[in-house]
Amino acid sequence: MLIERKWKKWVYFYLPMAVFIVFTLFPFYWMAVTAFRPDPELYATWRQPNAAPLWTLHPTLEHVKGLLQTTAFPTWLWNTMLIAIVSTIISLICGMFAGYALARLRFRGSEFLGTAIFITYLVPQTLLFIPLADIIRDMQLGNTPWALMLTYPTILIPFCTWLLMGYFKTIPKELEECARIDGATRFGAMVRIIFPVAIPGILSAGIFAFTLSWNEFIYALVFMASADQKTVPVGVVSELIRGDIFFWGQLMAGALLGSVPVALVYSFFVEYYVTGLTGSVKG
Amino acid sequence: MADVSIRALNKKYDNGFHAVKDVNLEIRDKEFLVLVGPSGCGKTTTLRMVAGLEEITSGEIRIGDEVVNDLPPMDRNIAMVFQNYALYPHKTVFDNMAFGLQMRGYARADIEKRVREAAEILGIEVLLARKPRQLSGGQRQRVAVGRAIVRHPEVFLFDEPLSNLDAKLRVQMRVELKRLHERLETTAIYVTHDQVEAMTLGDRVVVMKDGRVQQIGEPLELYGRPANRFVAGFIGSPAMNFVDVAISGDALWAETQGLRIRVPPAFSGKVQSGQRLTLGVRPEALRLVNGTEAGSDGHTFATAVDVIEPLGNEILLNFRAGGVPMVARVDPGVRVKAHESIHLALDPQRLHFFDAKTEAAI
Numbered sequence: 001m002l003i004e005r006k007w008k009k010w011v012y013f014y015l016p017m018a019v020f021i022v023f024t025l026f027p028f029y030w031m032a033v034t035a036f037r038p039d040p041e042l043y044a045t046w047r048q049p050n051a052a053p054l055w056t057l058h059p060t061l062e063h064v065k066g067l068l069q070t071t072a073f074p075t076w077l078w079n080t081m082l083i084a085i086v087s088t089i090i091s092l093i094c095g096m097f098a099g100y101a102l103a104r105l106r107f108r109g110s111e112f113l114g115t116a117i118f119i120t121y122l123v124p125q126t127l128l129f130i131p132l133a134d135i136i137r138d139m140q141l142g143n144t145p146w147a148l149m150l151t152y153p154t155i156l157i158p159f160c161t162w163l164l165m166g167y168f169k170t171i172p173k174e175l176e177e178c179a180r181i182d183g184a185t186r187f188g189a190m191v192r193i194i195f196p197v198a199i200p201g202i203l204s205a206g207i208f209a210f211t212l213s214w215n216e217f218i219y220a221l222v223f224m225a226s227a228d229q230k231t232v233p234v235g236v237v238s239e240l241i242r243g244d245i246f247f248w249g250q251l252m253a254g255a256l257l258g259s260v261p262v263a264l265v266y267s268f269f270v271e272y273y274v275t276g277l278t279g280s281v282k283g
Numbered sequence: 284m285a286d287v288s289i290r291a292l293n294k295k296y297d298n299g300f301h302a303v304k305d306v307n308l309e310i311r312d313k314e315f316l317v318l319v320g321p322s323g324c325g326k327t328t329t330l331r332m333v334a335g336l337e338e339i340t341s342g343e344i345r346i347g348d349e350v351v352n353d354l355p356p357m358d359r360n361i362a363m364v365f366q367n368y369a370l371y372p373h374k375t376v377f378d379n380m381a382f383g384l385q386m387r388g389y390a391r392a393d394i395e396k397r398v399r400e401a402a403e404i405l406g407i408e409v410l411l412a413r414k415p416r417q418l419s420g421g422q423r424q425r426v427a428v429g430r431a432i433v434r435h436p437e438v439f440l441f442d443e444p445l446s447n448l449d450a451k452l453r454v455q456m457r458v459e460l461k462r463l464h465e466r467l468e469t470t471a472i473y474v475t476h477d478q479v480e481a482m483t484l485g486d487r488v489v490v491m492k493d494g495r496v497q498q499i500g501e502p503l504e505l506y507g508r509p510a511n512r513f514v515a516g517f518i519g520s521p522a523m524n525f526v527d528v529a530i531s532g533d534a535l536w537a538e539t540q541g542l543r544i545r546v547p548p549a550f551s552g553k554v555q556s557g558q559r560l561t562l563g564v565r566p567e568a569l570r571l572v573n574g575t576e577a578g579s580d581g582h583t584f585a586t587a588v589d590v591i592e593p594l595g596n597e598i599l600l601n602f603r604a605g606g607v608p609m610v611a612r613v614d615p616g617v618r619v620k621a622h623e624s625i626h627l628a629l630d631p632q633r634l635h636f637f638d639a640k641t642e643a644a645i
Contacts, residue, residue, distance in 0.1 A: 174369035177336050182430075183357040183386030196373045 034252040035063055042248055063249035064257070067240075073254060075228050076235035081261065083145050083231060084213040087152035091209045094153065095160025096202065100190055102161065103168035104176070114165065121158035125218050128154070136223055147223035148231070152213045159212070160205040167201030168194065203272040211262055232258040285347035285360075285437040285470060286312045287333065292342035294328050294494075302328045304494040306342070310472060315464050317473045317485030320517070325494040326474045327442055333472060334363050334440050346438060357386070362431035363440040366447060368423045370415040370430075376402075377411040380430045387434070401433040404463070421452045428460070432467060439464075439471040445480060457483055478518050482506070490514045512642040515563050515635055521612070523563045526605040527639060530558045536581070537562055537636075542605035545581030547631040553645050554636060560645065563635035566599065569611035571619070572628045583628040588619055600625070 034042065037056040046053045067073050101107075102114045132151055141147040171194060179189035195202070220234045227239065236254035240247040287310040294303040303325040310316045318326040331337040333344055335356035344351050351359050362383070371379050377398055384394045402408045405425045415423055424444065431439055444460075445453045461484055464471055475481055481488045482502040490497040490505065490513070498510040509515035515523045528537040528544070535546040535554060544562065546554060554560065572583055584604060592599040593615070600611045600619065604627075611627055619625060636645040 172367055172369060174365040174367055175371060177334075177356070178363065178365060178369040178430075179371075179382070180336070181334060181356045181359075181361060181363050182383035182434075185355075185357070188386070193371055197371070199373075 031252045031255050034248055035256045036060060037249065038062065039249060063253040067250045067253045067257070071239050071250070071254075072227050072230070072235065073232075073257070076230050076232045077257070077261075079145060079229060080214060080231040080233075080258070083148045083152070084210050086145075086149045087156060087213045088206055088209040090149070091153045091156035091160045092202065092206050094157045095164050095205060095209075096195065096198075098157070098161040099164030100168055100194065103165045104173075114162075117158045117161055121155065121162070125155065129218050129222050132219070133222055142223055143225045143229050145229070148213075148216075148219055151219050151223065152216060156209040156212060160209055163205045163208070164198065164201055167198050171197055200272040203269050207265055207269055210265060214258075214262055286310055286314075287438055287470060287472065288343075288345040289329070289333070290343045290345075292329065292332065292344065293340045294325070294332060294337065295340045302494055303332070306491075306494075306496055308489060308496070308499070310470060312470055313468045315461075315471045315473065315484060315486045317475060317481040317488045318491060319475055319478055319481035319485075319488055320491035320497075322476055323493075324491040326476075326489075326491050329491075330363075330440050330442055330472060330474045333438070334361055335359050360434075360437045361440055362434055362436040362438075363442065364427045364431050364444045366443040368415075368427040368444075368447075370423055370426055372415050374414075375411065376407065376413055376415070376418070376426050376429075379415070379426060380411075380433050383430065383434050397433045398429075401429045404432070404466070405429045420448055421456065424448060424452075424456060428463070432463070435469075437470065439469055441471065441473040441475075443475055444473075446475070446477070453480075460484060479520065482518070488518075490517060492517075508644070509563075509635065510644055512561060512563065512637040512644075515637070515644070519565060521566050521599060521610045523565050523635070524569075524607075524609040525637075526562050526564075526607050526609070528560055528562045528605070530554050530560060531556055539605040542584055543581070544584070544629060544634075545631075546636075547634055550634075550636060550645065559639040561637040561639055561642070563637060564609075564629055565633060566610045566612035568630040568633035569609075569613075569627050570630070571611075571613055571617055572626045574626055582631050583626055585624065585626050587624050588621055591619065591621055602627075 033054070033056055036059045038058050038060045039062075041052075041056060041058060044051060050057070098117070102110055102117075132154070136142050136147050136151070141150070175193055175197065176186075176189045179193045180186065184192060215233060216231070217233045217237075220231045221238075224230050224234060227235070230238065232254065236251060236258065240251045240254065287308075289306055289308040289310075292303055292306040293301070295301050306325070306329055308316070318329060320326050328337060332339050333346075335351065335354060339352050346359060346361070370376075371382065374382065380398045380401060381394045384397060389397075398411070399408070402411055405428060407422065407425050407429060410418060410422060410426070415426070418426065424447075427444065441460075445456050448456060457480060464484075473480075473484060475484075482505075485502060487499060488502055488505055489499045492513050498505060498514045500508075505514060505518050509518065509523075512525065516525065526539055526542065528539045528542070530536070530546065531538055533556070535551060535556065537544045537546055537560065586602045586604050588600050588602055589608070590601040592601070596615060598613050598615055598617060598619075600613055602609055602611065602625070637643065638645060
C-alpha cells in the first residue's frame with residue numbers, strides 16, 4: 001500500500017517535474033556553458049576525440065572580457081537599466097490610478113474604457129512600431145532614451161492597469177469605506193489604505209513591467225541607431241552578429257550578464273510576486 | 284450623544300431596484316435600535332445611508348440637529364463596525380485603532396491615551412502590537428469595536444458585526460456589546476438578520492421587509508402583538524404556526540379541515556362570519572391535554588405526533604393540523620412517542636388572527 005503510493009508519487013509527480021525542469025532550464029545551462037567555453041572547443045565537432053559537448057574542459061573568461069572591452073556592453077546595460085526603471089515607474093503610477101478608477105469608481109462608460117485599454121494591449125508591437133516611429137521622428141526623440149521611456153508605457157500601462165484592477169477588486173470595499181468614516185477622503189483612503197494593502201500586486205506589476213521593458217526588442221531596434229544608445233538585447237544582436245558570423249561566446253556572455261539583473265529582481269520579490277498573481281487579501 | 288431622525292427615506296439604484304421605501308425612524312439619544320429582516324430587505328442600505336456610504340435618493344437624515352444628507356462620511360461623527368471587520372491588514376492593532384484619531388489630527392499623547400483606554404475596556408491591551416492576521420475571529424471583532432469606540436462618536440453603526448463568529452462566541456459577544464452600550468451610553472443602530480440578536484440587543488426593534496418598515500417596537504411588543512403575519516412569523520423560534528381558516532356560524536368558529544376552534548371573545552367584534560383569515564399560534568401557546576379534558580371548550584383538537592425534538596429544556600412536537608405542519612413546545616417532563624395520538628389545547632388568550640389578503644393583524 002505504502003510502497004504503491006511511493007512509486008505513484010514518483011511516476012505522477014517527480015518524473016514529470018524533472019522533465020519539466022530540465023526542459024525549462026536547459027537553454028540557460030547551454031547559454032552559461034557556451035559563455036565560458038574557449039573558441040576551439042566551441043567550434044570543434046562532436047565526433048572529435050575527447051569532445052565534451054555538454055560541458056567544458058577548459059573554462060575561460062575570454063568572452064566576458066572581450067564583451068566588456070571590445071563592445072559597448074556596459075553602456076548598453078546602463079541604458080537598459082535606466083529605460084526599464086523609468087518606463088516601469090511611469091507605467092506603475094498610471095496603472096495604479098487607472099486600475100483603481102476602473103475597479104472602484106462607477107462612472108459612465110467605465111466598462112467600455114476597461115475593455116478599450118485591454119484591446120490596446122492586444123495590438124501587436126510589430127504593427128504599432130510603424131506609426132510610433134512617425135511620432136518619434138516628429139517629436140525628434142529618435143536615438144534618445146526618451147524614445148523608449150515613452151513608448152514602452154504604451155504596452156506596459158494597459159498591462160499594469162489590468163493586473164492592478166484585478167488586484168484592487170479583491171480588496172474588500174469595506175476597508176476603504178471604513179477609512180472614509182475614520183476621516184480620510186477618497187484619495188486619502190486610496191493612498192493610505194488601498195495602495196499599501198495592494199503592495200504585492202503593485203510589485204508583481206512592477207516586476208513584470210520591468211522584465212518586459214528589459215527584454216523589449218523591436219522598439220529598441222527601430223528607435224535607437226547609434227551603438228552607445230542601444231539596449232542590451234539589441235546591442236548584443238547587432239554588434240555581435242556580423243554578417244553571417246555569430247560570436248557565440250560573446251553573444252552568450254552578453255545574454256548571461258543581461259539576465260542577471262532580472263533574475264536578481266525576481267529572487268528578491270518572489271514571495272510578493274506569487275501572492276500578487278494569486279490575489280487574496282484577508283481583512 | 285445625539286438622536287437620529289430619518290424621514291421619508293428612499294433609495295433607488297440605477298438599475299431601478301427600489302431598496303428602501305419611505306422609511307421613517309426616530310432614534311432617541313442613547314437608544315440601541317436594531318434593524319432586522321431577511322436579506323435584501325433594505326436594512327443594510329438604510330444603515331449605509333446613515334453612514335454616508337450610499338447616496339440618498341430622497342428623504343432626510345438628521346444626526347442631532349444637523350441634516351447630514353450631503354455630508355461626507357468623515358464629517359458625520361459616526362463610527363461603523365463592518366461584518367468582515369474591515370481591519371487594515373497592513374497596520375497593527377494599535378494603528379488600526381489610532382487611524383481615525385490621526386486623521387482628525389489628535390495629539391500623539393492623546394491618541395495613545397484613548398487607544399489604551401478603549402483597549403482596556405475590550406480586554407485587548409496585549410494585542411496592540413499585533414497585525415490583524417495574527418488574531419482570532421473574536422479578537423478581530425473586538426479590535427473592530429475598539430476602533431469604533433476610541434473616537435467617542437455620536438452614533439455607532441453596526442452592520443451584522445457578529446455573523447462571522449461561531450455560535451458560542453456570538454452569544455458571548457452579544458452580551459458584551461450590550462454591556463458596552465450601557466457603559467458608553469451612545470446612540471447605536473444595529474443591523475442583523477438574526478431575530479435572536481435583535482430581540483436581545485435592541486431597546487427597540489425595527490422589522491423590515493422589501494424595503495418597508497413592517498413594525499417598530501420593543502422586543503416583547505413585537506413578540507406579543509405582531510402587526511402583521513410577516514412580523515409574527517419572523518420573530519420567535521420556532522416560528523409561529525399559521526393555518527388558513529374560514530369563520531362561520533353565529534358563535535364564530537374558525538374552521539378548516541380537521542380543525543374547529545372557537546374564536547375568543549376578544550375578537551368577536553372584529554371578525555365576521557364568512558371571513559377568510561389566517562390563524563396564528565405560537566408553539567408555546569399549545570399544551571398537551573388528555574383525552575377526557577378534550578373537546579368541551581372548543582380550543583382542543585386531536586392529532587398524531589410526527590417528529591419529536593427533545594432539546595433538554597423543552598420538547599418540540601412536530602405534527603400536522605388543518606392540513607399544515609405545526610410545532611408545539613411542551614414541557615421536558617412530557618412522555619410522548621413518535622406517531623402517538625395526542626390532544627392539544629390552544630391558549631385562547633394567545634391566538635392571533637391575520638387578514639388572509641392584507642396579512643395585517645386583526
